[in-house]
Amino acid sequence: MLPNGITQLPIQQWTNKHENFTHDLVQNASFKLRNPTGQNHKERYRKTTKNFQWLIQHALDNSIKLRAMGSGWSFTKVGVTEGGLIDTAALNFSVPLTQKYVAHNYANSPEDLYFLQCGAIIYEVNNRLDAKNPPRSIKASGASNGQTIAGALSTGTHGAAFKVGAIPDFVVGLHLVTGPDSHVWLERASYPVASQEFVDWLDADLIQDDDLFNAALVSFGSFGFIHGVMIETEPQFLLTEHRVGNIAYDNTLKKAMTQLDFSDLQLPGTGQNGDLYHFEVLFNIHKFEPNNPDKGAFLKYMFKKPLAPHPPILRSNDFTYGDDLLGIISTVLDKLPGSGLLIPAMVNAMFKLAFEAQDPVQGTIKEIFNYTKFRGKVASAAIGISIEDSPKALELIVAVNKQKPFPGGLSLRYVKGTQATLGFTKFSNTCVLEMDGVDGNKAREFYEAVWNKFEQGGIAYTLHWGKINFNLNENRVKNMYGANQVQSWIDARNRLLSIPVLRVFENKFIEQCGLNKVHGAIV
Numbered sequence: 001m002l003p004n005g006i007t008q009l010p011i012q013q014w015t016n017k018h019e020n021f022t023h024d025l026v027q028n029a030s031f032k033l034r035n036p037t038g039q040n041h042k043e044r045y046r047k048t049t050k051n052f053q054w055l056i057q058h059a060l061d062n063s064i065k066l067r068a069m070g071s072g073w074s075f076t077k078v079g080v081t082e083g084g085l086i087d088t089a090a091l092n093f094s095v096p097l098t099q100k101y102v103a104h105n106y107a108n109s110p111e112d113l114y115f116l117q118c119g120a121i122i123y124e125v126n127n128r129l130d131a132k133n134p135p136r137s138i139k140a141s142g143a144s145n146g147q148t149i150a151g152a153l154s155t156g157t158h159g160a161a162f163k164v165g166a167i168p169d170f171v172v173g174l175h176l177v178t179g180p181d182s183h184v185w186l187e188r189a190s191y192p193v194a195s196q197e198f199v200d201w202l203d204a205d206l207i208q209d210d211d212l213f214n215a216a217l218v219s220f221g222s223f224g225f226i227h228g229v230m231i232e233t234e235p236q237f238l239l240t241e242h243r244v245g246n247i248a249y250d251n252t253l254k255k256a257m258t259q260l261d262f263s264d265l266q267l268p269g270t271g272q273n274g275d276l277y278h279f280e281v282l283f284n285i286h287k288f289e290p291n292n293p294d295k296g297a298f299l300k301y302m303f304k305k306p307l308a309p310h311p312p313i314l315r316s317n318d319f320t321y322g323d324d325l326l327g328i329i330s331t332v333l334d335k336l337p338g339s340g341l342l343i344p345a346m347v348n349a350m351f352k353l354a355f356e357a358q359d360p361v362q363g364t365i366k367e368i369f370n371y372t373k374f375r376g377k378v379a380s381a382a383i384g385i386s387i388e389d390s391p392k393a394l395e396l397i398v399a400v401n402k403q404k405p406f407p408g409g410l411s412l413r414y415v416k417g418t419q420a421t422l423g424f425t426k427f428s429n430t431c432v433l434e435m436d437g438v439d440g441n442k443a444r445e446f447y448e449a450v451w452n453k454f455e456q457g458g459i460a461y462t463l464h465w466g467k468i469n470f471n472l473n474e475n476r477v478k479n480m481y482g483a484n485q486v487q488s489w490i491d492a493r494n495r496l497l498s499i500p501v502l503r504v505f506e507n508k509f510i511e512q513c514g515l516n517k518v519h520g521a522i523v
Contacts, residue, residue: 005036005051014085017072017146020379020439020468029064029084031055033091035117041093045117045228046203048091049175049183052225055086057180059504066504067221070151071121074466075380078155078220081507086225089148091119094128097230101198108232111136113172113193116229118150125149125231126366135236135307139170141369150226155466156218156423158432159369160278160413162260168217168420173230175202176216176223179501183227186496188213193230202228215492217420220465222505222515223493238310239302239368240273243358246293249283249394253297257281257390260414260429267301269360274305281412283394285401286347302368310362347409347437379408379439381447382464386427387414389459393433396453406446408437421489422481424462432464444470474514486515494519 002008009030015022033051038044059066065083072079097113106113114136116125122138122145129136140161147157149167158166173187173194185199189208199206216223244267247253252264262276270276282298289295361368385393390412397410410433417428425432435450437443451471454461462480463469478486493502493515502518510516 002031003036003051003054005034005048006054007032007034009085009087011085014069014072014080016074020075021077023077023080025080025085026064026083029062029066030086031084032087035091035093041095042201045093048117049177049203049227052177052227053180053183056177056225056501056504059083060180060500064504065506067507068118068150068225070119070148071146074151074155075468076466076470076509077507078465078509079151080509081221081505088119088150089121091117091227092121092124093117094120094125096132097198101195101201103192103195106193107191112232112234114231114233115173116149116231118148118226118229120149121145122147122149122152123366123370126364129233130236130364130366135364136233137236137365138231139234140164140167141365142167143369145366145369149229149231153229154218154220154226156418156420156425156464157466158413158415158425160280160415160432162279162414162416162429163275163277165416165418166423166425168423169416169418170232171217171229172232173228174213174216174226175204175228176496177225177227178496179224179498184496186213186216187230211421211488212492212495214419215421215489216496218418218423218465219489219493220510222507222510223496224501224505236307236364237304238274238307238362238364239277239304240269240360240362241278241300241302241368242267242269242360243298243300244268245298245357247281247297247299248293249288249290249296253281254391257412257431258388260387267299269303273303273360273362275303276301277304278302279414283398283410283412284347285398285406285410288398307364313361313363313367347407378436379443379447379468380434380436381450381468382424382435383433383450383454384424384427384430384462384464385433385459387429387431390431390433392457393431393454393459393461396457396459397433397435397450400446400449400453404446404449405442406435406437407440407442408435410435421485421492422465424464426462426481444468472513474512477513477515490515490517491519 009032011030012025012027013022035044036047065081067081068088069085095115097110099110102110140159142157142159152167156166177183183204184207185204186207187193188210190210256262256265280300287295413432415425415430417430418425506516
């Protein structure tokens, strides 16, 4: 009989949210977790920890591999395994911290801290913070809000908050279930957040270690089960979003792209709506010409200021796809001879409809970054580079597109660098090149050509762990992060998990990347 709170999932296949792949699973190896009944949050939370431990023991006894499943957002098999998936979506407790649960030498106020169970979805977190008095906010968001906090954290989900960073960069504590009889509260020694009373509330062992914490932040489910996440929040703020087009790709724009110096751009809204918070540059690579505003960039940027009354957001852009159109276009492009000739016209039409200048809108993070509605098979690859390399990278991508037309567009998002050991926004000021479009062979051929050209051109880059990255292997990962960083991540995994448990949380993805090394194992 299964413990209270665990039910078996009758699935042998699983398809991700973006419909990029369907993955085979071991029969009777997948489960759904719910918080068991109990008198209070503490009792129920502790019972769920024990259920995570039961699952690990079950995996050891039956020689199966496990992975926690969030919202299924990743485009790659980073988050699946050759065993069973654990649905954690119902584990969505959230707990504000009072003084007794906060370390006496914590740098900020208890109101800044918020403890979340792994399955809390970002939009739920936004709603709960919005309901506080006074209202609070997460510090940054990805473009959408449908991911679980653990899933978004584990692959380095980012937005374009160039002074804040990605989601891992406001996470300050992790509750990890590391074995059938072990679980730990992990935080940085250099930045303590939790008191012993909080650790006792979890009934966990305390580990304060910067290297272990930084490694566990972006670990895509391979450091055990993340049961709880401590984030830092801030008072709710207002964002004013501007969208402007016909920006010439010239030295003025290049200065902003390579230095984050926007003074010469004379952006509308500057000096009126607070400090610049979000900066994003979009290009139609099928219609690109330096110094020509009509074939230049489309800018999306946001200013940040304290919360104030504001009208509801009314989007003037009503561009939509039919439910299956992206998948249909993908099939046509793959099968129709000479279909590459259709791509520029298709993308030009898409940009004309989907990317047009709009009047400024104001809203909170909750209102600006809302839920993405998926329509068919979309492709997305994201490359992290140093901002200094962004013009060279753009021009290289445009050149590749002339040989292998890409059914989509390119956006450049600017993100503050991360402390996470294998965080792909690793550059102190990172430019994320996002290549989004229709999935299919045309897109995959284009991605591979871009990656190869970057390597030939000597452009240092990383790849988003949760987006299309089929070229990753052990050598590339070491080239991206450095052998010492990779070894530090592997060492941390070995310190936190026993050899048998390491095997439970292994999958073909980390094996392909050379990240599954086991210390002391007999080969």
